[in-house]
Amino acid sequence: MIVAYGPEENPQGVWVASGRFMNTDGHRFALQNKNVYEIYHGDNLFNPNSNFNDLDDDARKKPIGRLINQRSNVVKYIYHDSNDNEHFICELNKFITIGKENGIHTTGNYPTYLPSYRRAVNVAEGLANNVITPQDLTPQQLQDYTLIQNTISYDNFQNEGVDARISYVFTNGVITKGYGNDFPDRFYENTNSIELVYAQHGEDLILETINNFSLFEGINYIHDDVKVRFGFYKTRRRYSNPDFLAAVIGSLADCNFEEVVSEHAIDYRGIISEGFSYEDGTCFPSTSHANGKAFDTNYLISETLEDLLTNAMRFYGIDYQGRGVTGWKPSIDHSQYLARHEGHLHSGGRNFNQNFIENILE
Structure with a gap:
């Protein structure tokens, strides 16, 4: 040096x-x-x-x-x-946390311990809803129930439009349940330790209200001809893989959006995001945002702007975009159809190409 x-x-x-x-x-x-x-x-x-x-x-x-x-x-x-x-x-x-595999439905029998985890959640839900009492538990139910090591509640964020309701933490992974029946339960199996960054610069700052839900500031940089702005909407999935966030920042800086560009935005001139992953690497209701290597964005107001963004992301290694089928969405550059994505664009996931990053010092 x-x-x-x-x-x-x-x-x-x-x-x-x-x-x-x-x-x-x-x-x-x-x-x-x-x-x-x-x-x-x-x-x-x-x-x-x-x-x-x-x-x-x-x-x-x-x-x-x-x-x-x-x-x-x-x-x-x-x-x-x-x-x-x-x-x-x-x-x-x-910070460092235990990484997660992409989510799967809990209805299967693999991994082999998943059925017992599923039974444990059923017992916990029954107790919480007063359907059963502790005295009613069979020896098998009690054995299954003790597999739950911790719970994470998202009830405080329901008024923000967050889909997740509660996560049940087990030795080998996490089962997350949502509100109602819009999304099935997801299981996220533990993997190796990972690093995440909290992708919000500062405390909760409400930028505007869209359809009765708050838009919170994520990152807001404005200087001369460089603008990097995105806000979080209807999500607490505010944790990103550090490399992935570098690619997002580069993409938005290259685009340098100056006017209102996101659908449903009132005055906000940045990208509206529905998030990366949660603090534990899970990503309900998504199955493919695990470990903060993907994020969702509200569609932009024109195909031209959407193409500008998707091509900028691909330049930095975010080379998978999943979209819906209505309107001009099928024409978005390099995109592929992804179910349940009429309301937002999915970018990243396992297709995030980290070969676009070089270590400065070995």
Whole structure:
């Protein structure tokens, strides 16, 4: 590693700045005892990352650089626009939790312990609704019931339009139930530990009310010709994979939406999102947002704008979009039909391509 030093003011612009260093190739990066993502616009000629070797365009640079700091839980996102101006989009906190597989219906018999988990939930629901009493439990029901290690209630968020009602936590995974019969129960099996960031910069801030539900601010960066704005609507799935969020930030910065672009928005000029995943990596009612590697967005007001967004996301590695079939939705660039997606666009999931990210220091 090489330290760059000298005056911050020089004829070529601010080349040397506090917390800026160079790697052995002489390329600048931030070193601030934090985790740092350096996100580059496609027309930025100063992107120091290596070229792709698995795309048709071998001259194309990887658009995201990542500096990992295992001693810090702070993640800083920096966007470099087409003129290489730096934009410090936000700083967020990350944490480690047990990851989840994509969700499945609870009606099956695999994994082998799922039937006993399902019976345990039935007992818990019966007790909660006074259908049965503790004295009524058979030895088998009592054995199943004791498999429940914890519960997570979402009742406090029902007035926000949140679909999840309660999660039952077991040794090997989580079963989540919703309100009514709109969505079947989901089981999310535990996997390896993962990192998530809370993708909301600051406390709950209501931006506007849409159809009696509040739109909460997620990230709001506005400076010159770069705007990164999205809000959370009818969701508490506010936790993202850190790499995935870097791709989202780059996509929105490239689009630079200035006017009202989202369906149903009144005055809000950003993207309206129905979320990533929950704090535990689950994602009810979705089955494919596990571990915060996907997010939903309200459709934009025109196909032209939707195509702009989907192509921007693909540039940063979010190369799967699931959509509905009404109106112009089937014509959205690179999209595929996905059931129950007439009201929003799904982006990401297992198709998030992390080959678009390069470690700044090995």
